[in-house]
Amino acid sequence: MIIKRRSTMLYRDQNIILGCMRIADKPIEEVKDLIQTALDLGINFFDHANIYGQGKSEKVFAKAIDELGIDRSSIIIQSKCGIDAKTGTYNFSKTHIIEETTKILERLNTDYIDILLLHRPDALMDFREVNEAFHYLFDKGMVKAFGLSNQSSTQMEMMQKYIDFPLRFNQVQFSLMHSQLIDAGLQYNMGTFHSQDFLLEYARTNQIQLQAWSPFFSGFFEDIFIDNPKFPEVNEKLDELALKYDVSKEAISVAWILRHPVNFQVVVGTTRSDRLKKIAQAKHIQLSHQDWYDLYKASGKILP
Amino acid sequence: MIIKRRSTMLYRDQNIILGCMRIADKPIEEVKDLIQTALDLGINFFDHANIYGQGKSEKVFAKAIDELGIDRSSIIIQSKCGIDAKTGTYNFSKTHIIEETTKILERLNTDYIDILLLHRPDALMDFREVNEAFHYLFDKGMVKAFGLSNQSSTQMEMMQKYIDFPLRFNQVQFSLMHSQLIDAGLQYNMGTFHSQDFLLEYARTNQIQLQAWSPFFSGFFEDIFIDNPKFPEVNEKLDELALKYDVSKEAISVAWILRHPVNFQVVVGTTRSDRLKKIAQAKHIQLSHQDWYDLYKASGKILP
Amino acid sequence: MIIKRRSTMLYRDQNIILGCMRIADKPIEEVKDLIQTALDLGINFFDHANIYGQGKSEKVFAKAIDELGIDRSSIIIQSKCGIDAKTGTYNFSKTHIIEETTKILERLNTDYIDILLLHRPDALMDFREVNEAFHYLFDKGMVKAFGLSNQSSTQMEMMQKYIDFPLRFNQVQFSLMHSQLIDAGLQYNMGTFHSQDFLLEYARTNQIQLQAWSPFFSGFFEDIFIDNPKFPEVNEKLDELALKYDVSKEAISVAWILRHPVNFQVVVGTTRSDRLKKIAQAKHIQLSHQDWYDLYKASGKILP
Numbered sequence: 001m002i003i004k005r006r007s008t009m010l011y012r013d014q015n016i017i018l019g020c021m022r023i024a025d026k027p028i029e030e031v032k033d034l035i036q037t038a039l040d041l042g043i044n045f046f047d048h049a050n051i052y053g054q055g056k057s058e059k060v061f062a063k064a065i066d067e068l069g070i071d072r073s074s075i076i077i078q079s080k081c082g083i084d085a086k087t088g089t090y091n092f093s094k095t096h097i098i099e100e101t102t103k104i105l106e107r108l109n110t111d112y113i114d115i116l117l118l119h120r121p122d123a124l125m126d127f128r129e130v131n132e133a134f135h136y137l138f139d140k141g142m143v144k145a146f147g148l149s150n151q152s153s154t155q156m157e158m159m160q161k162y163i164d165f166p167l168r169f170n171q172v173q174f175s176l177m178h179s180q181l182i183d184a185g186l187q188y189n190m191g192t193f194h195s196q197d198f199l200l201e202y203a204r205t206n207q208i209q210l211q212a213w214s215p216f217f218s219g220f221f222e223d224i225f226i227d228n229p230k231f232p233e234v235n236e237k238l239d240e241l242a243l244k245y246d247v248s249k250e251a252i253s254v255a256w257i258l259r260h261p262v263n264f265q266v267v268v269g270t271t272r273s274d275r276l277k278k279i280a281q282a283k284h285i286q287l288s289h290q291d292w293y294d295l296y297k298a299s300g301k302i303l304p
Numbered sequence: 305m306i307i308k309r310r311s312t313m314l315y316r317d318q319n320i321i322l323g324c325m326r327i328a329d330k331p332i333e334e335v336k337d338l339i340q341t342a343l344d345l346g347i348n349f350f351d352h353a354n355i356y357g358q359g360k361s362e363k364v365f366a367k368a369i370d371e372l373g374i375d376r377s378s379i380i381i382q383s384k385c386g387i388d389a390k391t392g393t394y395n396f397s398k399t400h401i402i403e404e405t406t407k408i409l410e411r412l413n414t415d416y417i418d419i420l421l422l423h424r425p426d427a428l429m430d431f432r433e434v435n436e437a438f439h440y441l442f443d444k445g446m447v448k449a450f451g452l453s454n455q456s457s458t459q460m461e462m463m464q465k466y467i468d469f470p471l472r473f474n475q476v477q478f479s480l481m482h483s484q485l486i487d488a489g490l491q492y493n494m495g496t497f498h499s500q501d502f503l504l505e506y507a508r509t510n511q512i513q514l515q516a517w518s519p520f521f522s523g524f525f526e527d528i529f530i531d532n533p534k535f536p537e538v539n540e541k542l543d544e545l546a547l548k549y550d551v552s553k554e555a556i557s558v559a560w561i562l563r564h565p566v567n568f569q570v571v572v573g574t575t576r577s578d579r580l581k582k583i584a585q586a587k588h589i590q591l592s593h594q595d596w597y598d599l600y601k602a603s604g605k606i607l608p
Numbered sequence: 609m610i611i612k613r614r615s616t617m618l619y620r621d622q623n624i625i626l627g628c629m630r631i632a633d634k635p636i637e638e639v640k641d642l643i644q645t646a647l648d649l650g651i652n653f654f655d656h657a658n659i660y661g662q663g664k665s666e667k668v669f670a671k672a673i674d675e676l677g678i679d680r681s682s683i684i685i686q687s688k689c690g691i692d693a694k695t696g697t698y699n700f701s702k703t704h705i706i707e708e709t710t711k712i713l714e715r716l717n718t719d720y721i722d723i724l725l726l727h728r729p730d731a732l733m734d735f736r737e738v739n740e741a742f743h744y745l746f747d748k749g750m751v752k753a754f755g756l757s758n759q760s761s762t763q764m765e766m767m768q769k770y771i772d773f774p775l776r777f778n779q780v781q782f783s784l785m786h787s788q789l790i791d792a793g794l795q796y797n798m799g800t801f802h803s804q805d806f807l808l809e810y811a812r813t814n815q816i817q818l819q820a821w822s823p824f825f826s827g828f829f830e831d832i833f834i835d836n837p838k839f840p841e842v843n844e845k846l847d848e849l850a851l852k853y854d855v856s857k858e859a860i861s862v863a864w865i866l867r868h869p870v871n872f873q874v875v876v877g878t879t880r881s882d883r884l885k886k887i888a889q890a891k892h893i894q895l896s897h898q899d900w901y902d903l904y905k906a907s908g909k910i911l912p
Contacts, residue, residue, distance in 0.1 A: 087898050087901070088901065088902075088905070088911065089897060089898060089901035089911070090794075090901070090911070091897065093897070120794075120911075120912065121793050121794065121796075123790055123793060123794055123868065123900075123904075124867065124868065124869060124897055124900060125869065126869060150796055150797065150912070151793075151796065152792070152793065152796045152797070152806055152809075153458075154761075154805070154806035154809045154810060154813075155793055155796070155806060155809050157809070157813060158809040158810075158812050158813045161813050172797050173797060173798075178799060180797065180799050181797065182427055184456070185425050185427060185455075185456065185459055186394075186424075186425065186427055188425075188454055188455065188456045188459070189454065189456070189476050189477060189484060189485065189503075190477075190524045191482060191484055191523055191524055192524065194498040197458070197806070198456055198458035198459060198501070199797075201456075201458045201459050201461070201462040202458060202462075204462055205458075205461060205462045205465050219799055220798045220799055220800065220912070259428065260427065260428065261428060261429065261430060289393060289395065289397070289428055290391050290393060292427075292428060293391070293392065293393035293394075294392075296427075297392070303392065303393075303394070303424075304424065304454070304524070457762075486731055488760070489729050489731060489759075489760065489763055490698075490728075490729065490731055492729075492758055492759065492760045492763070493758065493760070493780050493781060493788065493789065493807075494781075494828045495786060495788050495827055495828055496828065501762070502760055502762035502763060502805070505760075505762045505763050505765070505766040506762060506766075508766050509762075509765060509766045509769050563732065564731065564732065565732060565733065565734060593697060593699065593701070593732055594695050594697060596731075596732060597695070597696065597697035597698070598696075600731075601696070607696065607697070607698070607728075608728065608758070608828070
C-alpha cells in the first residue's frame with residue numbers, strides 16, 4: 001500500500017519515444033546514427049519488447065549504446081513481456097515475467113529498465129503471480145516502474161486493485177486513422193459507431209499516461225496512410241498543413257496525436273534518422289484547434 | 305467544492321420541454337400562439353441552442369415572450385453552446401463559451417438563462433478553460449446551472465471530476481426507434497447488439513437528469529416514424545394504443561419515453577400549437593407495463 | 609445497510625451446477641437417476657426458473673427429491689423469476705416477485721430456496737418494489753440470498769446501489785464459442801470486435817460469482833458446437849484434448865470455462881446421467897495454459 005502510493009515518473013516531457021521494434025536487422029552504424037539523432041533531437045526514451053526481432057532488437061540497441069558511450073542514466077528504457085511468441089499465448093505467470101525480464105536485461109546489457117509493460121492481457125492471469133513477479137523485479141532493482149499495454153480501462157482498474165505498484169502507463173494503438181478511442185466520444189449514441197470503452201476519458205480522469213503505437217497505420221496492422229493513394233482526402237489535408245506549418249506530413253500526423261489533451265507519448269518506429277528528424281518536427285508545432293478538427297474530418301470521420 | 309455540492313434544480317415536474325429549434329422562420333403570431341399554448345399546457349421549460357436558426361430562434365422567442373408579456377421568472381430557459389457552426393468544430397474554450405453565452409443572452413433579451421448545456425464534447429477541451437468560463441458566467445449571474453449533451457457516462461464522470469459545478473443534465477437522442485440506450489440493457493451479451501455504455505443505468509445510479517431529443521425520429525436524423533409506411537408494425541401498435549388511451553400517436557410515443565423510470569424530460573420540437581396539444585396529452589397518461597413492452601417489441605426489437 | 613454487508617455464501621466449491629430446465633417431461637425414474645448421479649458426483653447445486661417447463665420442471669424435481677429421500681439441507685436450490693412468459697415482458701414488480709417466488713416454493717415443495725435470481729432486467733424496474741419484495745422474502749425465510757442474471761456490470765452496480773441485499777451472483781451465457789466476455793479483453797481496440805462491457809474483469813474486481821449458462825451453445829440459442837460439422841477446427845482440437853486428458857469433449861469444453869480465474873460456476877442442462885458423468889470429468893482436470901489458448905484460437909478467434 002505504501003508502494004502503491006509512491007509516485008511514478010511519467011516522463012511527460014518526452015512526448016516522442018523511439019520505438020526499436022525494427023532495428024534488429026539494421027547495420028550497427030545505422031542504429032548508432034539513429035540513436036544519436038534521437039538524442040540530438042531531445043528524444044531519450046526508447047521502447048522495446050522482448051519479442052521485437054526475437055530479442056535481437058534489444059541486443060543491437062545495447063551494442064549501439066555501448067559504442068556510442070552513452071550514459072545509462074541519461075536515457076529511459078522501456079521494454080515489454082507477456083506475449084509468449086513460442087507458444088502463441090499471453091503469459092503473465094511469475095516465472096515467465098521474471099525469466100523474460102532477466103533476459104531483457106541481459107540483452108540490453110543493463111542493470112535495470114525504467115519501465116516494464118505487460119504487452120497484452122493474459123486472460124488467465126493470477127494477480128498474486130504478477131504481484132510477486134513485480135515485487136521481485138522491483139526489490140532487485142531490475143525494474144523501476146510497471147505499466148500495461150493494449151488494455152481497456154476496466155482491465156486497468158482490475159489489475160490496479162490487486163497489484164501493489166502503480167500502473168500508470170498504457171500503450172495502445174492510436175493514429176489519425178485508427179482513432180476509435182476518440183471516435184467513441186465524438187460519435188456517441190448515433191447507433192452506427194461502437195466502441196469498447198472510453199479510455200481517453202478514463203486516462204484524463206485518472207492520470208494515466210497513454211502511449212500511442214503505430215501512429216501512421218490506417219488500421220490494425222494495416223497500411224501506412226501517409227502518401228497512400230487509398231486515402232486521398234487525408235493526404236490532401238496533410239499536404240496542406242505540412243506546407244502551412246513548414247514540417248513533414250509525418251510531423252503533422254504526430255502533432256495531431258500530441259494535440260489531444262490526454263497528452264499521449266507517441267512511439268515512432270522508424271529506423272531512418274532522416275525520417276526521425278522529419279517526425280520530430282512535431283515537437284515544435286501545435287496544431288490549431290481548427291486544423292485538428294479539419295484533419296479528423298479529412299480522415300473520413302464525421303462530426304455529428 | 306462548496307459550489308459542487310450545491311444542489312441543482314432538476315425541474316423534475318417539467319417532463320415535456322418545448323424545443324425551439326425550428327421557430328426561427330415562423331411568423332411571430334404563430335410563435336406566440338405556440339408559446340402561449342405551451343404555458344397553458346403547463347409546459348414552461350424552453351430549450352434553445354446558439355446554432356438554432358443561426359441564432360434567429362432565440363431572437364424570435366424573445367420577441368414573442370416580450371409581446372406576450374410573460375414574466376421571465378415564470379419560465380425556464382435552457383440554451384447550448386459548444387458547436388461552432390462557422391468552423392465546423394466543437395469548441396469548449398473559455399473565450400468561445402463566454403462569448404457565445406453573452407450573445408445568447410443578448411438574443412434572448414434576458415439577464416440569465418437557467419441552464420447552459422455544452423452541446424457536443426470538444427475532444428480538445430481544457431478543463432481549466434471550461435471551469436473558468438463557468439465561474440465567470442455563474443458569478444455574473446448569467447447562468448444558473450450547467451449541463452452536458454450527447455455525452456457518455458465516462459465523459460460525464462471526467463468532466464464532473466474537474467468542473468466545480470454540478471453537471472446533472474445530459475440531453476441525448478432517444479426515441480422508441482432510436483433506443484440503443486435501452487437496448488443495451490435488454491439485449492446484453494447476445495453477440496448481436498452492441499452499445500457504447502449504459503447511460504440510463506448510470507443516470508439512475510447517479511441522479512442525472514436526462515433529456516431526450518428527437519423523440520419521433522427513427523434514427524440519427526432519420527425519418528419520423530409516426531405514420532411512416534416504412535414502419536407498419538410500430539404504427540399499428542401506436543394506432544391501437546392511441547385508441548385505448550384516447551390520445552394521439554405522438555402522445556403515446558412520448559408516453560413511452562416518460563414511462564421509463566429514469567424520468568426523461570422529453571424535448572418536443574413541433575412549431576404547431578395543435579400538434580403540441582396532441583403531444584402534451586402524454587402528460588396525463590401512463591402506459592401500462594404491458595403496453596410499454598408491446599410497443600418496444602413492435603418497434604422491431606426483440607426480447608431475448 | 610447492516611444487511612448489505614452480511615456475507616453471502618457463494619458456494620465456490622460447487623463449480624458445476626445441474627440445470628433443470630429440461631427435466632419437465634422426463635419420466636420420474638430418469639430424473640431420480642439424474643439427481644442421484646449428480647449427488648454421487650459431488651454436484652449438489654440445482655438451478656431452476658419459474659418458466660422452465662412452465663413450472664413443471666420444479667414439480668418433477670421436488671417429486672424426485674422426495675422419492676429419493678434427500679435431505680433439503682444437503683442441497684442448494686436456486687430458482688429465478690422476472691420473465692413473465694404469459695405477457696411476454698420482464699417484470700420486477702413487488703407483486704410479481706413475491707407471487708412467483710411463492711409459487712416456486714410450492715412447486716419445489718420446500719420452505720426456502722437458497723438463491724433467487726432475477727432472470728432478465730426489467731427496464732421499468734422500481735427499486736423500492738424490488739427491495740420490498742426481497743425484504744419480504746428474506747424476512748419470511750423464503751429466500752436466503754439474491755442475485756441477477758443476464759445483466760451488465762453497470763446494471764449490477766445500479767441495482768446494488770438501491771437494493772439492501774448483496775447481489776453477488778450473475779448468470780450469463782458463456783461458452784467456448786459464445787465468448788464475447790473474454791474476447792472483449794483479448795481483442796481490445798482493434799476496431800473490429802466490440803463488446804458492451806468487461807463483465808469478467810468487473811467480477812474479478814468486485815468478487816461477483818458468475819454462472820455460465822449454455823456452456824455448449826455456439827451462439828445465442830444456436831446449435832451445440834460439439835460434434836457439429838459446422839465447426840471442424842474446434843472439434844478437432846477438442847478431440848485431441850479429450851484424448852490427452854482422457855475425458856469427454858464435453859468435459860474439455862467445461863474445463864475451458866472453469867480454467868478462467870473468474871471462477872465460473874457452469875450450469876449444465878443435460879437430462880442424461882451418462883452424459884452428466886462425462887461432463888463432470890471436468891471437475892478433475894485443469895487445462896494447461898497452453899491448451900486453454902489453443903482451444904480459444906481453434907474456436908475461431910484470433911490473438912492479436
